[in-house]
Amino acid sequence: MSSHRPRRSVLYMPASNARAIEKAKGLACDVVILDLEDAVAPEAKAEARAQAVAAVQAGGFGQREVVIRCNALSTPWGEEDLKAAARAGPDAVVVPKIQGPADIAAYDAALAAAPAKTELWAMIETCPAVFALEPIAAMAQASRLRAFCLGLNDLAKEMNCRQTPGREPFLAVLTLAVAAGRIYGLTLLDSVFNGIDDLEGLEAACRQGADFGFDGKTIIHPSHIEACNRVFGPDPGEVEWARAVIAAFNVPENGGKGALRVEGRLAERLHLAQAEALVARAEAITAREAVR
Structure with missing residues (x-):
């Protein structure tokens, strides 16, 4: 099911920052995610939503895929985010805090009015999701689900574990997420690396992710694009x-x-x-x- 479309570097940009969105149009990343969730304060959610929709509709991102990450349906903003995203028709919509297959069905239904091209990408960042990886991935057969995005910051919070340099507490999760995703042809995107200026640590994390079989990595800063493109690109x-x-x-x-x-x-x-x-x-x- 997954295509050969490059998704080596997947850059989160706060949709509340119009200058950052404009800058993304000239960056070497494969995918731009206009974030309405973690990167946006509650009082800026509505403005960020409007700016994300306007950016998708205006275009100008060249060959980069443009994706919107919505707030969860359980939040005060999730329903409106999904309605707006469906109207805008981005390449994909990222949905957070997935617990199980029922969540995928709910988000898929909420995107019923979106163009056929709009994919659904699921954040794997909760403890229940870890124990339902295969059933969640199987929803690709009956929904828009096309990708897993690992979210280890939220998972670490739920697990109360340390984020070690080698990511030892998460090795089983990484393996199982890739294995489940591959059964159903999903794109697999590794979690962000938090050390913005630690390019050596980033390189190691990219190599580990590539070794595990991930297609690319979500990132939080443009300085991380080069390493992702190089490491996740074919040798x-x-x-x-x-x-x-x-x-x-x-x-x-x-x-x-x-x-x-x-x-x-x-x-x-x-x-x-x-x-x-x-x-x-x-x-x-x-x-x-x-x-x-």
């Missing part, structure tokens, strides 16, 4: 090998073979599918950056 050497695998299996005499030796490495049919996906993703990134 040039791996792309070269992938092209060699595809070429080898396309040789007529190899048509019936299940495994080949390609440049000293074993390549099975499963590696062919991975190679084709990797090359498609690399080409999508190249195409996007050519017209950014």
